[in-house]
Amino acid sequence: MQANPISRAFAPLLCSQSPRHRTVKRRKRRAPITGFIYGANIGWIHLGNGRPANGIQYENKSAADYGVNHDRLGNLRGLAYGANIGWVSFETNGAPRIDLANGRPSGFVYGANIGWINLSDANYFLQIDSIASGLDADNDSIPDSWEFTHAGNLTALSGESDRDHDGSTDAQEYLADTNPLDANDSLSILQFSANANLETAMLTWMTKATRQYVVQERLQFGPDASWANSILAPMTGNGGAVSVAVTNSPLASQKFFRLKAIRPLER
Ligand SMILES: [Ca+2]
Numbered sequence: 001m002q003a004n005p006i007s008r009a010f011a012p013l014l015c016s017q018s019p020r021h022r023t024v025k026r027r028k029r030r031a032p033i034t035g036f037i038y039g040a041n042i043g044w045i046h047l048g049n050g051r052p053a054n055g056i057q058y059e060n061k062s063a064a065d066y067g068v069n070h071d072r073l074g075n076l077r078g079l080a081y082g083a084n085i086g087w088v089s090f091e092t093n094g095a096p097r098i099d100l101a102n103g104r105p106s107g108f109v110y111g112a113n114i115g116w117i118n119l120s121d122a123n124y125f126l127q128i129d130s131i132a133s134g135l136d137a138d139n140d141s142i143p144d145s146w147e148f149t150h151a152g153n154l155t156a157l158s159g160e161s162d163r164d165h166d167g168s169t170d171a172q173e174y175l176a177d178t179n180p181l182d183a184n185d186s187l188s189i190l191q192f193s194a195n196a197n198l199e200t201a202m203l204t205w206m207t208k209a210t211r212q213y214v215v216q217e218r219l220q221f222g223p224d225a226s227w228a229n230s231i232l233a234p235m236t237g238n239g240g241a242v243s244v245a246v247t248n249s250p251l252a253s254q255k256f257f258r259l260k261a262i263r264p265l266e267r
């Protein structure tokens with residue numbers, strides 16, 4: 001079976017908002033994907049039911065708990081199943097992944113009955129427009145897989161509480177992917193300075209590789225003052241401290257800054 005027709009056949013059925021659009025529901029640092037994809041020659045392929053037995057990720061040790069996991073860095077691993085073709089493996093050799101900067105998949109997946117399927121064919125490709133935050137059965141604005149990962153249950157964390165008393169609510173810690181049980185881990189500006197003529201400001205903070213960041217600014221301090229994105233382009237975290245220079249444009253004698261964390265391909 002050729003890779004190209006398979007890729008082409010998949011594309012329309014991954015569309016929900018626009019051509020070449022796919023929604024991947026989220027997700028131990030992995031999260032379960034759910035849903036189906038379709039190929040005219042191979043039929044439906046099930047990616048998982050979105051409800052892994054351990055609440056975090058599919059273990060793929062039994063037919064009752066199979067599916068494809070996303071490690072939140074773009075890598076897809078696990079097993080999918082098609083009634084017509086059997087198991088389809090998302091594994092290390094094929095290195096299937098999503099480029100979280102542009103939503104383009106790459107790599108290969110493998111089925112014993114169909115061989116390798118190319119996810120990044122030059123002519124027919126998939127496009128992931130967004131990644132949903134994932135199942136939230138207790139409706140606290142925190143995906144359940146993230147709660148199980150950090151707390152082991154759905155009761156310890158909630159949208160409004162600040163379990164580790166670090167000033168960031170549990171929901172804010174999810175948005176920044178910081179540890180809700182570690183008061184030393186939260187999104188905050190660690191260092192700030194401005195040069196003598198106030199043309200640039202320098203901000204330093206700790207990043208997570210699973211998040212992107214924008215620096216926001218405003219001229220006034222108060223509940224009615226709105227935040228706007230600085231001219232700095234969104235940047236992807238690297239898991240370490242990052243320092244950026246923000247140009248003071250338009251030039252102002254006073255500015256306030258804050259950081260906003262963004263899930264890649266969030267919606
Ligand atoms: Ca939840």
Ligand SMILES: [Ca+2]
Pocket residue numbers: 162163164165166167168169170173180
């Ligand atoms: Ca907290």
Ligand SMILES: [Ca+2]
Pocket residue numbers: 164166168173178179180181182183184185186
């Ligand atoms: Ca924390």
